[in-house]
Structure formats: C-alpha cells, structure tokens
Amino acid sequence: MAKLAFLFLLLCEAASVAQAPSNPCQSCAEWNAPQAPFHIYGNTFYVGPHGLSSILITSSAGHVLIDGGLPESVSQIVANIRKLGFRVEDVKLIVNSHVHFDHAGGIAELQRLSGARIVASKWSADVMTKTGLSRDDPQYGVIPPIALVAHVQTLSDGETFRVGDIALTAHLTPGHTPGGTSWTWKSCEASRCLNLVFADSLSPVSADGFKFTKSREYPTAIQDFKKSYAFLRATPCDILLTTHPDASNFWERVGSRDRGVKPDPIVDSAACRQLADRAEANLQKRIAEESAK
Numbered sequence: 063m064a065k066l067a068f069l070f071l072l073l074c075e076a077a078s079v080a081q082a083p084s085n086p087c088q089s090c091a092e093w094n095a096p097q098a099p100f101h102i103y104g105n106t107f108y109v110g111p112h113g114l115s116s117i118l119i120t121s122s123a124g125h126v127l128i129d130g131g132l133p134e135s136v137s138q139i140v141a142n143i144r145k146l147g148f149r150v151e152d153v154k155l156i157v158n159s160h161v162h163f164d165h166a167g168g169i170a171e172l173q174r175l176s177g178a179r180i181v182a183s184k185w186s187a188d189v190m191t192k193t194g195l196s197r198d199d200p201q202y203g204v205i206p207p208i209a210l211v212a213h214v215q216t217l218s219d220g221e222t223f224r225v226g227d228i229a230l231t232a233h234l235t236p237g238h239t240p241g242g243t244s245w246t247w248k249s250c251e252a253s254r255c256l257n258l259v260f261a262d263s264l265s266p267v268s269a270d271g272f273k274f275t276k277s278r279e280y281p282t283a284i285q286d287f288k289k290s291y292a293f294l295r296a297t298p299c300d301i302l303l304t305t306h307p308d309a310s311n312f313w314e315r316v317g318s319r320d321r322g323v324k325p326d327p328i329v330d331s332a333a334c335r336q337l338a339d340r341a342e343a344n345l346q347k348r349i350a351e352e353s354a355k
C-alpha cells in the first residue's frame with residue numbers, strides 16, 4: 063500500500079510527468095484516507111488525513127493551522143485536533159501552501175469553525191477571496207475552484223506572524239503556482255529548539271498545452287522555481303514537512319521513529335536540500351520534454 067501510494071505520487075505530484083490528471087478527484091479518496099493525529103516535535107502536531115498534510119502548532123494563547131486539505135478533510139482535521147486535546151475554536155491563524163483544492167479546499171470551512179484570521183501571498187489571497195482559481199495557474203482548466211473566504215490578509219516575503227509564543231515566517235516559493243508559500247518556525251523540547259520547514263509543492267504539473275518554458279499567462283515560472291530551490295537550500299532545516307507527506311518520505315521516517323530508530327529519523331538537516339535537488343531534476347526533465355515538442 064505504501065509502495066502504491068508512493069508510485070501514485072510519482073505520477074501525480076512529485077514527478078516530471080507533465081500533465082495534471084483530467085479528473086483531479088480520482089485521487090481524493092486516497093489522499094483523504096484517515097490518519098490518527100500525532101506529535102511531531104515540541105508544540106507541532108500532524109492533524110491531516112494520510113495523504114494531505116495539515117499541521118497544528120500550539121501555544122497557550124492559541125494555535126496556528128497550516129493547510130486545510132480537501133473540503134471533505136475538514137471533519138477529520140477538526141476531530142484530530144480534538145483527539146489531541148486541543149480545540150479548533152482556539153486556532154487563531156490559518157495559513158496555506160498553495161491554493162489548490164487539495165490543500166486549501168477546506169480552509170473556508172475551517173475559518174468559519176475557528177474564526178481564525180487567514181494570511182496569504184497576494185496572488186493566493188486574490189484566488190481565496192475573489193475567483194477560487196486563476197488563469198495563470200499551470201493547472202488552470204483541470205482543477206476545481208476552492209470555496210471563497212471573506213477576508214485574507216496579504217503577507218510579504220519573509221514576514222513573521224505571531225500567535226502567543228509561536229513565530230511563523232512566510233517565504234514565497236512560487237512555481238507550482240505563482241503564489242506558493244513555504245513556512246518556517248522553531249519548536250522546542252526543553253532547551254533543544256529545532257527549525258521546522260513546511261515546504262510548498264514544487265512539482266511542474268500542468269494542464270494540457272501549458273508550457274513552463276513558454277507561458278504567456280505565467281512567464282516567470284522557471285525563474286520562480288529557481289527562487290524556490292534557492293530558499294530550500296539556504297533555510298535552516300531540521301525537520302522537513304511537505305504538502306503531500308510522501309514527497310518527503312515522511313511516513314517512512316515516522317515509521318522508523320515509531321520502531322525506536324535513533325537518532326530521530328524525522329530530524330534530517332539535509333532533507334530540504336535533497337527536496338530542492340529532486341525538484342530541480344524534475345523541472346529539468348520537464349524542460350527537456352517541452353523542448354522536444
């Protein structure tokens with residue numbers, strides 16, 4: 063099953079395979095498979111379904127939620143938060159990697175349940191509040207729009223947001239979409255504080271006919287991807303989390319940790335650089351495919 067899921071990801075999300083699936087929800091049931099919530103490190107917890115990360119960062123003054131899965135993930139995310147002993151009503155801030163239906167589809171409902179404020183990049187905020195999807199998205203035409211939210215605060219690159227003692231920093235990592243955003247924060251256990259990174263998707267997936275190398279709608283796609291790789295290679299990174307857990311071999315690392323492997327396999331300071339390397343190799347393949355057409 064794990065192997066199947068990994069293969070699927072190779073096809074759909076992380077790979078050089080060019081086109082987005084024509085029916086995007088052929089994957090939804092697998093992505094939305096139930097997952098018991100669990101502790102990652104310090105004040106950071108996994109609360110998403112098995113195939114779509116949703117991360118809860120907690121403080122005594124309220125919590126932060128990163129990504130909201132599919133619309134049908136919301137009930138799981140809320141139940142998972144409660145199973146951990148927290149309350150969705152105490153989520154004060156919701157942020158997002160990118161505004162595709164599988165990572166932002168549940169945000170409108172999660173915002174309604176929590177009353178949290180939402181911050182997003184300018185491009186993502188426009189999609190979230192006005193249109194639900196955008197023509198300069200490489201997957202425009204093959205993905206459904208997301209449910210709209212009324213108010214989104216626009217962030218700038220490098221801006222830090224605080225909830226209690228949580229300090230969460232936004233990093234623009236475009237390419238997969240023009241508004242893609244990755245997030246960094248520190249979590250501590252006793253005196254050991256680690257750098258956590260929630261990396262946005264970096265796969266060059268598109269609708270039929272879209273070319274990353276030559277797009278009137280998204281002319282900066284290639285340079286955007288390069289900016290995102292540079293961020294991943296430079297940012298302090300002890301624990302890497304990705305929009306789809308399999309993109310960072312997360313379940314293998316969690317499984318090893320659960321079997322008692324030491325040092326903690328979730329902690330890997332090379333993981334962000336390796337993700338950038340894999341993503342760049344996939345883009346190079348995609349560029350070669352586009353050039354051959």
Ligand SMILES: [Zn+2]
Binds near residue numbers: 160162
């Ligand atoms: Zn996406």
